[in-house]
Amino acid sequence: MSNLKPLGFDEFYAAANKQIEVLEKSLGGIGECQRLGFIFTDGQGVMSLSTAGLGYLLSVEARGITSLAEAFAAGYKCAHDEKADS
Numbered sequence: 410m411s412n413l414k415p416l417g418f419d420e421f422y423a424a425a426n427k428q429i430e431v432l433e434k435s436l437g438g439i440g441e442c443q444r445l446g447f448i449f450t451d452g453q454g455v456m457s458l459s460t461a462g463l464g465y466l467l468s469v470e471a472r473g474i475t476s477l478a479e480a481f482a483a484g485y486k487c488a489h490d491e492k493a494d495s
Contacts, residue, residue: 425457425458428458428462428463428466429442429448429456429458431466431470432447432448432458432462432465432466432470435470439456442462445461445462446459446461446462447459447461447462447465448462468483468484468487469483
């Protein structure tokens, strides 16, 4: 049996907020994150990370990709590998 316990709201909010902070610093502000669709705000004004934002964090930020050319190459390779697997 697993010893993992579910995150409480405060723990979840802190983790989500950290991800949003990383995106904000990386892309130059919340406005740019929202423009790219990486962050959205719900009807109650709560900001959340989108699937695209999480993908960016995992595929670009975590790999240390720093240039547009590197990002393109990583995306191209991923798409090529997916096509080859199907």
